[in-house]
Amino acid sequence: MKTLVTRSYQGENDLEAIAELFQACETVDRLDEWVSISVLRQMLNAPNLDKDSDIRLWEDGEGQLIGIGMLKESIDSHLYFRVHPIFRGKGIEQEIIKWSEQRIGEIAAESGTFVTLRSAIRADQTERIALLESCGFTPNRYFFEMERSLVEPLSKPELPVGFTLHSHCSPQFSGKVGQRQFLEAWVKAYNQTFIDHWNFHEVKVEQVEYIVSNPNYKPELTSVVIAPDGTFAAFCNCSISPEKNEYKGSKEGWIDTLGTQRAFRKRGLGKAMLLSGMQRLRDVGMDKALLGVDAENPSGANRLYESVGFRKVRTNIVYGKEF
DSSP states (O other): OOOOEEEEOOGGGGHHHHHHHHHHHHHHHOOSOOOOHHHHHHHHTOTTOOTTTSEEEEEOTTSOEEEEEEEESSSSOEEEEEEOGGGTTSSHHHHHHHHHHHHHHHHHHHHTSOOEEEEEEETTOHHHHHHHHHTTOEEEEEEEEEEEESSSOOOOOOOOTTOEEEETTSGGGOHHHHHHHHHHHHHHHHHHHHTTSTTOOOOOHHHHHHHHTSTTOOGGGEEEEEOTTSOEEEEEEEEEOHHHHHHHTOOEEEEEEEEEOGGGOSSSHHHHHHHHHHHHHHHTTOSEEEEEEETTOTTOHHHHHHHTTOEEEEEEEEEEEEO
């Protein structure tokens, strides 16, 4: 193979080539990770991605994009990489991992702490597993992907007396002040809810602002339960990718975030929010709901999902390596 050329990301000019690379990989791998240029644009504008330092491209001698590596987060960084099927097994994967390790080493030196480099894969990706293990990575955590038909009957959400359900588009959250108050309350509730979960990192308002800036974001799919004292006691955020659904010929949506603050658990709020999220997805035309869950979730979320009809369809593994 001709000499490889590696370079930094050059913004909008690279989006079409990156999308074509992802599509070539999806055709072979069938990982349900097809993306469009608009989805890529949003992905690469994430606040936890330094586009100058944390994206790297690999090209062959003729300028064809054949590999990409991306690092998200500054501590406990996640490596996301793809290599064109035709060029796999020729050392490019190792080059991408080597680049990510050098970059994570810089981050560790700057922070003066140990940093973990992680990469998530499906449990049936045997070649990728062998690659990561040969580079010193070990399994850190297992996650289940689950799905549930929305064509089947859904139970009605039931809330305790005094608790009320609101969506992000409710009148009290309109206007600049109302929107800001909603996001700040959401972030506070999120951080207090997930602080005891594996690999927790505090979320900031700017990160949630990025989520709601997505052109596909639907405020009616984000909801909260407000306690009698005004606290955001539980929350649920769902999402839809219209372009991906069109590509797949499907009508599916995701339960992205679901949580109940610890002081309000054991009251049925989690189940009520889950059912509400599923109903909201069904109301906008979806016929399937999907979600991901930590296999060792400390709050018993797995049992909750199974109780309303979700079933496991695949297992994902997060591999890690400390620096």
